[in-house]
Amino acid sequence: MALQAVKGMNDVLPDEVARWHRVEALAREVFGAHGYREIRPPLLEVTELFERSVGDTTDIVQKEMYTFENRSAERGDAKRLTLRPEGTAGVVRAYVEHKMWGQSDEHRFYYLGPMFRHERPQKGRFRQFHQVGCEALGMPGPGIDVEMLSMLQQFLTAAGVGGLYFQLNTLGCPTCRAAGLAALKAYFEPHRAALCADCQRRLDQNALRVLDCKVEADQALARGAPTVLSSVLACTQGCGDHYRAVRAGLDALKVPFQENPLLVRGLDYYTRTVFEACSSELGSQSAVTGGGRYDRLVEEFGGQPTPAIGFALGVERLLMLQKDVVSARGPELSVVVAEESARSSAMVLVQGLRARGTWCDLDHSGKSVKSQMRRADKAGSTWVLVLGGLEMQAGKATLKNLRGGASKDVALEIDHIQAVIRSATPGAPSANP
């Protein structure tokens, strides 16, 4: 069998790249306007980083990471490395490693690039996928939570996402969450035998997840369960106030959201505010963006206690939501060689035009003029210059406009030709012939 790409790892072909560029440019523009600066951590980190941040009971760590031994194991210096399954851990590690808290109170970073998770691929889910993410560190108050959702709304709207809605929840701090989880477990424990196999496991590992189960009988049970949200709202550490302030802030900025007490995120490090941006047009992988607060992670990595919040956005999923077509542009000029005697002069001309930044196409096939003309048209060229013995002798030629404009006679001088091409609006009748 012929060689092919690894399962779940897709080529982004040239026709699609324009759309990627557009999303990346928009991210830089919108996030940049909010004060975020790009950071580029490595794709490879020590495995322990993810085990400690994402959480070793999560699916990601338990069965989805691309992990292998570093080659230094050959020298007895064994180290397990992992291709990053998400972006936050690396950013926080870099922040701590470079002791950036000393430089100022607040930091805002964005990153973009590939992430790796060994899952069964399906629509909107790949083993190598791409995320754009933001992390805001050093801001404890609800203001940054609100600002981040507002920024996301702006970004996603500008990116052309239809059917957009936010889901919001709070997981509280370790104290009130523990109280809520304890109540939850106490509620489910008597019914343990009635739960599905998955939920019996979840009850021990992550009781919150039982609430999110899709099995009918479990859902019925879950409806009567005490919500963690109610514990959080009663929290003595201010978790409830924080959440209420976020809601009020979102209302004030007219960022539409729906509260979802069952919203759980897959990573262990989240605290307080968690959210997802979803689209009804995505099928079963409905989330385009997920994120939340992680107030304890920096400290756990050995940094100063630093509250933080962030999100990650799936680029492939975003692209699936864009229905418009980015039309490819063609060369400004195609040079047709009508007779071989003119070829070397044509190449000199093209070389000069390209050196001045003109996108210039020269046919090397030696085929008929008709054939070269066809190719120029299909390539989307605006102008065509036919060069043969006649033109060489006369020192001038006709610039033919393929897009409905007027053709022009030009001297075979690089600057002159470029000036004519650049001055005329493609497709529009020339105002000054």
Next chain:
RNA sequence: GCGGGUGUAGCUCAGAUGGUAGAGCAGAGGAUUGUGACUCCUCGUGUCGCGGGUUCGAUUCCCGUCACUCGCCCCA
């Protein structure tokens, strides 16, 4: 890890209740000498995913296998 679907020309697909296959698009050449688009003419290619089985004969039936795809789990 568990289910479902699909695998026929570069692409999108049709097809024979078993006798080695087609249509559109794309591509190439041409319609008087060196000028695109619209139109017209001409032309090609396929180990019918792979390996077995049944059969005189299979791409069509059976079994296996691989790949892709959708869904579950979970997530961006």
